[in-house]
Amino acid sequence: MTGAAKRAIVAGLRWSSLRLRLVVVFAVVALTAAVSASGIAYWLNREAVLSRTQNSTIDDFRAQLQSRAASLPLHAGQPDLRRTAEQMSQGKAGYSVLLVAGSDAGPPLVGASDPGVFAYEDVPERLREQVNKRQTTSGSTTQYHLYWQRIVHEGKPYLVGGSRIANGGPTGYMLKSLESESKDLNTLAWSLGIATALALVGSALLAQAAATTVLKPVRRLGDAARRLGEGKLDTRLQVSGSDELAELARTFNKTAESLEKKVADMSAREESSRRFVADMSHELRTPLTALTAVAEVLEDEVDTLDPMIAPAVNLVVSETKRLGGLVENLMEISRFDAGRVKVVLDEVDVADQVTACIDARAWLDAVELDAERGIMARLDPRRLDVVLANLIGNALKHGGSPVRVSVRTVDPESGAEVADGTGAQLVIKIRDHGPGIPEDVLPHVFDRFYKASASRPRSEGSGLGLSIAVENAHIHGGTITAANSPDGDGAVFVLRLPRDASEATGAAPERTGGTGTGEDGGR
Known part of the structure; x- marks a missing residue:
């Protein structure tokens, strides 16, 4: 089998x-x-x-x-009783007979048709009492009744019955085998x-x-x-008959058809939205480039401008930079949604990558790094920089200094820290010392455009940074989790990545797409 x-x-x-x-x-x-x-x-x-x-x-x-028994003389002897009992037992009914007559000289006289089969001692005591009891009920036409009962003797069933002849006649008992x-x-x-x-x-x-x-x-x-459920929305059932199961199949087909139509409509709208975001971001890049160049010139000349104009110039410069970051983020998100993101893997020292990310953004004084050199991983350095920049920048912006970054290798099965090895998993923890993340915000920190406070709609961040970080972690086959520190002092973001992302990414030999900006938190 x-x-x-x-x-x-x-x-x-x-x-x-x-x-x-x-x-x-x-x-x-x-x-x-x-x-x-x-x-x-x-x-x-x-x-x-x-x-x-x-x-x-x-x-x-x-x-x-x-x-027969009623015709016996009043004082019949034992031979008469035996002879009469034998005559009574010879009928077609096939039972043994026992006739008992009283005796003035001693014990009762007993005449049996089959002494070896049915003796006086075999008659139940209860039956004897009933048979010999004179009836005193008014209106009774007989002095004695015939009684019977079923018994089991030596493992065999029998019917035993008896009655008494009135006016001093004998008492008769019968035994019938069943x-x-x-x-x-x-x-x-x-x-x-x-x-x-x-x-x-x-x-x-x-x-x-x-x-x-x-x-x-x-x-x-x-x-x-x-x-x-696997996404084959064109699935249909062949319907035959008119019973309840056929009606259930028809209902399933109608539901599947409606679902297919709604999913198709949603997919079309989603694709249209993605194209709109991508096209809008692309179209904005050209004028934005010109605005950025002008803003840089104005920024260089702000000290020479009229003090009444300088604040407006500074606002234009900062908002132009913010707009540029938003456009880059939108383009990156549209590439993730379209599935056109490619990675270029390289063997990198993780400690060097974290140090370079912190140094490039002048965060050395605000960040404590706990990472040993020599922990090598095959990752996309540019995308790792985007992830680290968003996580550390978010901790600095919404948490409290100092921000501590630790790099460890752990066993993916047990989660225990292990020495550097090919089978280990890379774990990077970013912890701040701020107020932490509210419990109602934790499930949404990686949502796009989510901000913890609705009263801050014009905060510096766009709400896309953490979602971009998560997407970059996913394409490496990794994850990012957010939680509050067990001691209640700050929040902890944990980035888990495989040591070799080749299988998860199907790495491309060349880069495509934008850079994706960092330092754009979502809290």
Whole structure:
């Protein structure tokens, strides 16, 4: 048996399997019905068989008592009693007879048709008392009644009965074996048991067939839903029939069609938005370049300008720089959205890269670096610089000095710090000593254009820096997480990158696209 077949059998036997539950429910219902029907049939047949035998035997015994025992003399001897008992037992009913007469000289006289089978001691004491009890009920036409009961003697069933002849006559008892009736009833019980077992097997087969009929379209529906979830929006089900499952398939097809249309509309709008942002950013670059050149000239001449004009010039210069950064960020975001971002990997010393990032932005006095030289990684140096610039710049802007940057290599399985090795993961932590990040802001710190305070819509940052950092981390196969320090002193951003990003990036031999600016926080 193949591994796939074994897995299918195991899956079919799980209680969570609808097939197994259908089979079990069918089996329980069939077993309950079969056992109930068999029990009722057995009880009715048992009562019918025993009542028929009992009534015929009792009637015959009563008639024999009236015709033979009642004709015995008042003081009949034991030979007369035995002879009469033998005559009574020779009927077609086939029972043993015991006649008992009182004796003034000693113990009662007993005449038995089969002394070895039925003796006076075999008569139940309770039955003797009932038989010898004189009836005192007013309106009764007889002094003594005929009583009977079923007993089990030496493992065999019997019917025993008795009555007394009025006016001093003998007392008669009879013993009828019910062994043949018991055998017939046992045979009936076995037959009903076999019928119940066959009904159980039949119900299991019927449940299997029903489960196959019901589960086949359900399985097709599940497969179609899985394909739809995988993005195959053109998935449709073949509909046949007019039952509930067919209606469910029609509903699925309508839902899939509506979803496909909405996704297509959304994709078209999203693509249009991306093109608009990319085109707008591209078109803005030319006039922005001219504005930047003019702003640089004005910045150089600001000391010579009229003091009333200088503040306006400074505002124009700062806003032009901010606009330039925003345009570069928008172009970078549009490239990420379009999937046209490429990376150029190089073997770099991570400590040197962090130092160069801090030095290039004159942050040496505000940043503490804890990194050993010699930790090598295959990454895109330019994009790593963008990530570090955004994370450190965000910490300096919204946190508090000093900002501490640490570089470690850890085991990706356990998270424990390990010595430098090829299988280790690169972890860079950036911690500030500010007020931390509010709990309601933490889930959104990497969202585009998100700012922690709505009252600061014109803050220096555009709200794109951290989202650009995350995108650059993702294309390296890494992640960035944000949290507050356990001691409540500042926020901690953790950048995790593989030591070799070749598999995650499919690195290109050349660069394309813009630079993507740094120092643009989102808090």
